[in-house]
Amino acid sequence: MLRIVLNYRRGGVVYRQSGKLMAVEKLHTVGIIGIGNMGSAIAKGLCAPDSSFDIAYYDVDQVKAKTLHEAIGGCLCANVQEIAAQSEIVILALKPDVIISFVREHRASFPGKPVVSIAAGIALAAIEEALGGGAAVRVMPNTPALVGKGMSVISPGLRCGAGTIELVEKIFSFLGRTMVLPEKLMDAVTAVSGCGPAYAFTMIQAMADAGVKLGIPRDKAIILAAQTLAGAAEMALSSHSGPIELRGMVTSPGGSTIEAVHCLERAGFAGILIDAIEAAAKKSEKLGGKKS
Secondary structure: OOOOEEEEEEOOEEEEEEOOEEEEEOOEEEEEEOOOHHHHHHHHHOOOOOOOEEEEEEOOOHHHHHHHHHHHOOEEOOOHHHHHHHOOEEEEOOOHHHHHHHHHHHHHHOOOOOEEEOOOOOOHHHHHHHHOOOOEEEEEOOHHHHHOOEEEEEEEOOOOOHHHHHHHHHHHHOOEEEEEOOHHHHHHHHHHHHOHHHHHHHHHHHHHHHHHHOOOOHHHHHHHHHHHHHHHHHHHHHOOOOHHHHHHHHOOOOOHHHHHHHHHHHOOHHHHHHHHHHHHHHHHHHHOOOOO
């Protein structure tokens, strides 16, 4: 009996098909150190059915690590040396106040391996110095990555080749959208997309409060507000029209929408939001040790 096995590649993934069976051949192992909200989101994203990645992970809180292992599998490592030995690239999902000391302590474990930092405000130069000259990549994800709708901005260090950048883009594409920008824009990125979910949640809360004031039950008002923002965001991402043109599609002459937009403009809504984002960028600069 002849059995034919077909291998083919689609979207960076190798599929192995034999008869009706299909499996994904894993091409890379990604190590994740620190499995808090973002670290666990990365791990879960890389366990997607069409992922070409194996994962290994480690956290000082072994109870939390074992809980994640029971949920998604992968390789649960006992220490930093083990995860570094198994991984092609290592993601440090650590807090800004500990990442540099951690890298200095363990840099001998990462010879020749690209290291990805998601710590806000920590410059590539500081990470590269702590590594002793190794390749580093800085990534600013945001919390919607927890539901696969994140925005991750990637800034590669000078020692990163095109292959490393492509690999990091593929990893974070499992959490949502990705974009590559120079590090000099990272404080602005932090203010716009890193902090951005908080602005959206504040608007959802205000819209829901308005709905409640007008008689809508709160649980229904939150759904109305959140789904409206989600749908509007999808339109903005998929349309060739700009936000003002899209707003015009809703704004009929003499209607309710223009009355509401007038109130927002009179209160300085756009200016307040711009001021808030500028303040967030300045705070990010300060936290990173820069002078504004």
